[in-house]
Amino acid sequence: MKPLLFWIGLHVSLWAHPHFFIDTDVTIEKTHILYRWTFDALNSKLLLFEFDSDKNGVLDHEEASRFLKAHFYPLEANRYNIVLQSGENELLVKPSDVNVTVEKKRIIVAFVTQNALSKPSTLCTIDATLYIAYALRNVQSLYAYEVQKSDVDFCLGVMP
């Protein structure tokens, strides 16, 4: 009975919006930008229940692939919820070295985009539909920057 109530509670909570809450760490280097998305504890638990088939608390290669296919790569349709404008131009955001780990029972997706910022730039992580709320946790940047946060998204103004 308890698992049933847990699942019903979990699903009812998902009707509230946004669906996912992600703590974000951003590292801006000379040739690339590193992103680290840490899923909230509740959704991590739910997602591990779904994708950690052998229930060992980690996502092995196959499990991680299934997870990324379901919850990360579909974001390509919305440019991975990342807007990067350098000067007047919007730059292509193409994640590489995508890696999924589990730390302290929270799912972490880390990836790199090969974007070198040479002009004053704006880097936003923002979901237009509010399915995913992104909170900025930490920034490391070679360049000076300013931050504009809301409850569900954030932008960085970067001055190379």
Added chain:
Amino acid sequence: MKRFFFVLACTTALFAHPVSYTINLKVAYDDARQSVTVECESDSRNKCGLHDFRLVNAHGDVLTTASFPFMKESTSVSCPSKPAKMIFYLRQIPEHTYEIIFD
């Protein structure tokens, strides 16, 4: 039991829908400078930067198109004549629009 969870998950997915957020817009035309100033306020202010806008004359002709900048409260674009209205639309979902009539 698994079937029950599956049905529950599917039902949840069917109920999923995006949340609305507020967008408040002000427009003004400066005859001397021949420019339009657009102000955008939102409870999620970065959302303003996800929008482009068209300035349209009374015949429906597009006078100019521009993006609203991120991290700014307002933007100005040159426009040779006073527009009749502004269509402010979400770039990724262009059907999602706000229309503001110029006074």
